[in-house]
Amino acid sequence: MNDLFVFGGRVVGPAGPARADVLIRDGRISAVGTELEVPEGIERFDASGKLVLPGSIDPQVHFREPGLEKKEDLASGGHAALAGGVTSFMEMPNTKPATVNAAAIEDKLERAAGRVHCDHAFFVGATADNADELGTLEQLPGCAGIKLFMGSSTGGLLVRDDATIERVLRSGTRRVTFHSEDEDTLEANYRALGRDEPVTRHPEVRSVEAAVRSTTRLLDLAERTGRPVHVLHVSTADEVDLICERDLGELVTFELTPNHLFLAAPDCYEQHGSWAQMNPPVRDARHRDRLRAALADGLAACIGSDHAPHTAEEKARPYPQSPSGIPGVQTTLPLLLTAVRDGWLDWAGLLRGVNEGPRRVYGIEGKGLVEVGVDGDLAIVDPSITGPLQADWLRSRSPCNPFIGVELAGLPVATVVRGRLACVAGELVGEAQGQPLTFASVR
């Protein structure tokens, strides 16, 4: 059933694409190469002219179920993921109710079973109330780890003070992920905001200072407690420099989003209005270029889309009532392919971003490589699909994607999860058989 022979394509490794076929038996890759011996009766997929990449792992998505399904649900978000070549996702806890206990994680796993084709895991949100139980919660099956909001964003999760953050860091062992913006600074800046301010002010309101203050505090806390931390969606050149200077090695890893790599202020706000609004904000080209360099040279550990869908009506509210968040799970891989075409990222950098990086940061088992023994998760890309990215290709419930119209350098056309063709030309195939991810960091 989970056997597939993908032939005729070019498999993308760190050195670039090279001709190879892939044989998947029982959901796992059993051979990679040319002139493979293929048993009779195995389903075949002709990948001639196509690139064969490991299925992307998106370690930061917001799929809104339970509670906010009009924005997205696990099935619609999972569909968008697969259409974009994403075979595994890790979902954030700011749903309604928030995912802050064992029952909420169990509930999400039950909701995903039979409805989601991708493999998946769910973060538990840190609060002052559950701080001391997190070491237990992070060990639950299907738990992606702990997420802590140091600055408030969508939803009510927030831990603003160092004493509680320290309690969180002292409970458990897995790497803890952070939304790093300093709440005191944010609060003061929102208070000072006048009436009828445009969304172009967003990077000033959620300032560089707010990000740097928070990340400085976080690095101090990581050093003091010895607990590994992961800074999500880093948005400033200053934080990259800070992390370099502090040189804490594997204790501190960080993520970048395509939004901060492919958009720049003020143009993005002038062109897309609140569709370019997210937290932390997209900033000017100086920051974008530093983040690009951090991805290209391997300083940044991984890429997460921070897929954060809102409805078009919500996004049309005047700033700052317009909610922050950009739906991007489906557009990460297409955008990274344009980066390779445009020459600022090599294939090794792309694979580090969406495969090797998430695997390493979170200790995800059996994913992210086209190698014998690894799960047969593949993103099959047609590099001949160029021209502008079309809105009707997108599968998220939220239409508010600022990358519509980007000049493509290829598009995922088929996605394979553990040896099953799960999505072809943007449409789901067969039954949803997504499974919880497993982690080496869970004992």
Ligand code: DOR
């Ligand atoms: O822009 C954002 N939107 N940043 C976040 O941290 C949360 C996200 C959301 O859930 O809407």
